[in-house]
Amino acid sequence: MITMDNIIREGHPTLRKRAEKLTFPLSEEDQKLAHDLMEFLENSQDEKIAEKYHLRAGVGLAAPQVDRSIRMTAVLVPGAEGEEPIFKHVLVNPTIVSESVQKAALAEGEGCLSVDRDVPGYVPRADRIKLRWFDLDGNEHVQRLKDYPAIVVQHEIDHLNGILFFDHINKDNPFSAPEGTLILE
Ligand SMILES: OCN(O)CCCc1ccccc1
């Protein structure tokens, strides 16, 4: 199982690399990694397991964060208590096909399992995206996302391109954002 010890931190060069596209069929190793990434998210969102293994809660985990520079990320956006998740997929070779001009940023800013410090500020992102990805069997999927799930997926795809959330924060005025940006509470 993946634990915090397997997650590389800010300063590790892999976090700043562009990850390599995967080809199908996936290797056994990459299929196991996909499982392990999603398992980490499930564990990190389970109070008892997270406490037992000292896991920081996460809604996404990208392969570069466990030092595997490949274009794969797990995303698990939970629904309300006892409800189905809003978005639960392992994305292979994800691409943003189109995105809204409208920007959005989380009111409380963002964090990252690979960043052991708070970096306050708005992280402006597209409010709506049309996401294309491949599943572990190589089947193509296309789905429109908006607001929080769209923010999370953009954070994860950034990891595949060596981008960290604070790269988007305005240095001079961290809590400023482009005109008209939706601030999501
Ligand atoms: O890369 C995943 N990760 O570091 C966990 C945090 C994910 C995340 C947190 C806030 C807003 C969007 C995404």
Ligand code: NI
């Ligand atoms: Ni992150």
